[in-house]
Each structure stands twice: as structure tokens, then as C-alpha cells.
Amino acid sequence: MVHRPRRLRRTAALRDLVRETSLGPQDFILPLFVNEKISARRAIGSMPGVEQLAPNDVAGEAVRAAEAGLQAVILFGIPAEKDEQASGAYGEKGVVQQAVRTIKQECPELLVITDVCLCEYMSHGHCGVTRIDGDHFHVLNDESVELLVKTAVSHAAAGADFVAPSDMMDGRVGAIRDALDVAGYDQTAIMSYAAKFASAFYGPFREAAESPPQFGDRRSYQMDPGNAEEALREVALDVEEGADIILVKPALPYLDILRRVRERFGLTTAVYHVSGEYAMVKAAAERGWLDERQAVLEIMTGLKRAGANLIVTYWARELAEWTRR
Numbered sequence: 148m149v150h151r152p153r154r155l156r157r158t159a160a161l162r163d164l165v166r167e168t169s170l171g172p173q174d175f176i177l178p179l180f181v182n183e184k185i186s187a188r189r190a191i192g193s194m195p196g197v198e199q200l201a202p203n204d205v206a207g208e209a210v211r212a213a214e215a216g217l218q219a220v221i222l223f224g225i226p227a228e229k230d231e232q233a234s235g236a237y238g239e240k241g242v243v244q245q246a247v248r249t250i251k252q253e254c255p256e257l258l259v260i261t262d263v264c265l266c267e268y269m270s271h272g273h274c275g276v277t278r279i280d281g282d283h284f285h286v287l288n289d290e291s292v293e294l295l296v297k298t299a300v301s302h303a304a305a306g307a308d309f310v311a312p313s314d315m316m317d318g319r320v321g322a323i324r325d326a327l328d329v330a331g332y333d334q335t336a337i338m339s340y341a342a343k344f345a346s347a348f349y350g351p352f353r354e355a356a357e358s359p360p361q362f363g364d365r366r367s368y369q370m371d372p373g374n375a376e377e378a379l380r381e382v383a384l385d386v387e388e389g390a391d392i393i394l395v396k397p398a399l400p401y402l403d404i405l406r407r408v409r410e411r412f413g414l415t416t417a418v419y420h421v422s423g424e425y426a427m428v429k430a431a432a433e434r435g436w437l438d439e440r441q442a443v444l445e446i447m448t449g450l451k452r453a454g455a456n457l458i459v460t461y462w463a464r465e466l467a468e469w470t471r472r
């Protein structure tokens with residue numbers, strides 16, 4: 148026999164030597180949920196181990212993340228008040244704006260990415276401005292983009308390193324890029340949720356971010372899970388409009404998209420391993436059906452192998468520890 152591939156699998160050192168894909172703390176981005184309405188941490192039932200933070204806890208959490216070896220966090224805000232103009236999203240003293248300032252004070256090196264969307268701030272829970280005609284509702288694109296732009300600029304003014312529009316309105320990346328440049332934030336980068344699918348796996352997040360739509364669903368703006376060519380067109384638009392990093396969401400059911408996006412565009416590509424994907428593994432691990440650490444490392448390796456340069460995950464802190472050399 149000439150070929151014995153098992154020769155290179157014989158010992159841990161050999162396997163280590165020839166491994167094509169390895170993980171490190173710099174691969175992961177930790178989501179943080181900041182809730183203006185609470186004064187102490189609150190557990191999220193469907194996401195064991197993930198908590199909503201009170202505004203006072205944010206800086207400490209950011210320091211912990213940095214000490215664990217993470218380079219970046221992504222912030223989601225839950226405002227005290229919601230309305231039909233999402234005014235909490237772009238207020239100078241909004242929950243995310245304040246959180247960015249505190250993190251940058253305590254931990255200036257840690258990269259702060261802010262989620263830019265309106266759903267947490269809208270009383271109806273949609274990602275944009277809505278109009279209701281009888282039985283139908285519409286999410287108005289250009290009106291929504293105006294508010295998203297205000298939100299992004301206010302995050303940049305607070306010191307965010309990246310703004311991350313997650314709404315899937317048309318033209319928002321270009322509009323945000325223009326407005327940031329005009330306001331003097333030409334160094335604030337954009338990580339765009341370029342291909343975000345209407346997914347069943349967002350369920351637990353809606354509890355975490357208190358953002359379930361009060362009527363209808365998000366299929367008129369998020370993408371249809373059957374469409375890969377359309378995902379590539381969406382990504383192309385965001386790249387053309389000035390996105391610095393592109394993100395695919397969710398992760399495991401969309402590995403083909405991730406691979407094609409990375410290959411076609413060659414830009415830094417991120418993937419969001421979402422709440423439902425997290426909850427599935429957690430639930431199985433709690434029952435003793437899976438080894439959590441091994442399963443998570445395998446999933447993350449798979450995402451990176453498929454083309455992800457960066458992975459947003461609720462296990463980021465644990466992963467930083469597990470993958471430190």
C-alpha cells in the first residue's frame with residue numbers, strides 16, 4: 148500500500164501539525180444585551196448561560212471579555228420605552244450609546260460593534276417603520292433607512308468602532324456610509340448583515356432582545372431560506388455600498404452561502420451562530436446527550452472551515468478559554 152493517510156493521525160502532535168483549520172480567541176465576537184429597565188443581571192430562559200445586563204454591569208462584562216482574550220463585542224439594547232418612531236434607537240442618551248461610552252472608558256482597546264436595527268425600539272417589534280392598510284402591513288423601506296442612518300451616526304458619535312445594520316432594508320449600507328462620512332466618522336466601519344435569512348432559529352433571541360413582532364412576520368425584508376443566488380446579489384450590493392465586513396446569518400443551515408460569499412468576494416466574512424442554534428446544543432448538553440465543549444468546538448471549526456473569518460457566538464467567552472494556546 149502506497150497511501151496510508153492514517154500515518155498523520157497517529158499522535159496528537161501529528162494531528163496538531165497538519166490541522167488545516169484552528170481556532171483562537173480572536174475568531175469570536177461576544178454579543179451583549181443591555182437592558183435599560185433592569186438594575187441587576189437577568190437570566191434568559193431559552194438561552195442558558197446568557198444574561199441581559201443592567202447598564203451598570205456593561206463595563207465589567209466588557210473587561211471580562213477583554214481579559215478572556217476577545218477582541219470584540221457586539222451590543223444590543225433594550226430601551227425603557229418603545230414607540231412607533233424607534234426614538235430610543237438614535238437618542239444621544241440611548242441605552243446603546245451610553246453602553247458604548249462606558250465600555251470605551253473602561254476598556255478602550257476592546258472593539259465595540261453596535262447592532263443597528265429598529266425592532267427593539269419599535270412598539271410593534273418590526274425592523275422598520277410600518278404602515279397598515281386594512282389587513283395588510285408594509286414595512287416602509289426609505290423611511291426606515293432614514294432612522295437607521297440616524298441610529299448609526301449616533302452610535303459612531305458615542306465611539307462605536309463598527310456599526311452593524313441588521314435590518315435588511317435596501318440601500319441602508321450606502322446611506323449609512325454617506326452619513327458617517329459627512330458627520331466626520333470616516334473611520335467608523337460597517338459590518339453589514341448582508342445575507343440575513345428569515346429563520347426559525349431566531350426564536351430565543353427575541354426573548355433576549357424583547358423584540359418579537361406584534362403582528363405579521365419578517366419575510367418581506369429578511370431573505371427566503373431557499374435563495375442562494377439572491378444572497379450573493381444582496382452581498383454584492385452591500386459590498387458596492389461600502390460594507391467593510393459582510394455577515395451571513397444564521398450559521399449552520401447556511402454554510403453553502405458562507406462558502407460562496409467568502410470565495411466570491413474575498414472580504415472579511417463573519418457569520419452569526421444564532422440563539423436557536425445555541426439553544427439546541429445547550430438543551431442536548433443539559434440532558435447529557437452531547438458533550439457541549441466538543442460539540443461547540445466542532446461547530447466553530449466547521450464555520451471557519453466553510454469560510455468564516457469571524458464568528459458571532461454566545462459561547463465566545465468559553466471559546467476564548469478553550470482555544471487559547
Ligand SMILES: [Zn+2]
Nearest residue numbers: 264265266274
Ligand atoms: Zn431588527
